[in-house]
Amino acid sequence: MSHLEKDSFGAKLGMWLFLFTEMLLFGGVFILYSVYLTRYPKEFGLGGHQLDLVYGATNTVVLLTSSLFAAMSVTAIKSGAKKLTLGLLSGTVGCAFIFLGIKYLEWSAKFHHGIYPNSPKLIAGPPGESIFFGLYYLTTGLHGIHVIVGAVLMTWTAVMVQKERLNANDNVTLENVTLYWHLVDLVWIFIFPLYYLIL
């Protein structure tokens, strides 16, 4: 059997470079948000007040907790605690489901009130309002897709840990998946104040 030396330095560097492109992607959406906020401050204010602070704050706590579990899973796998690693990864995936569940409730409440892209209510209203909700669905939707991708990757990683393909000596894949998960958390750290708090 050939001896394969994994380059974990290179693997992590590559992951970070990818994460920077992700930061620029979400950065672009935040630039759009701030430009339209300066153009339609009143409509953005009215739109922001229709978002549910309790849902937003709960999801912030859920994501921060999932990030803690993810960070702890790296410590666990490096100390050779397989069961604990699996438990922590399940905790992270569990938090991802709670987050998506709350997001579902939040979106369906909005849909129920006739607020969704291209809805008759938004078309009839002032342009600033439909821009606000358009950006809201774009930003939280893009973020939600990242949550789903992160949860899938995390589940796949857990299977690898279960099969002991990832272990105390070789775990850079787990580290990279958790880095991706923390990025999802980082983005939400800015979405929460911008959409739910400052308006």
Next chain:
Amino acid sequence: MTEEHAEHILSYGKLTTVWVALLVLTAATIMVTRVELGVWKVWAALAIASVKSGLVIAFFMHMKYEPRLFRIILFVALFTLASFIGGTFFDVLYR
């Protein structure tokens, strides 16, 4: 290369401390924006969000313990994003 950067494992206690700090900052940002501070609440909320990101990047994402090259490219990326935002606002505000 790998020998030079001996594995640094963060303790569960340290990670939990960071998590508590993040929760406290979240509570702080909600309180600060419920008070009528005018435009200052935007800056206060963004400042707190930046501190929270710093904590996540430094500890949860392990940046504090990575080689210097990682921090250099992080600052290049943040500088690029800041230039985009600055350039956009120069246009939006003075057009």
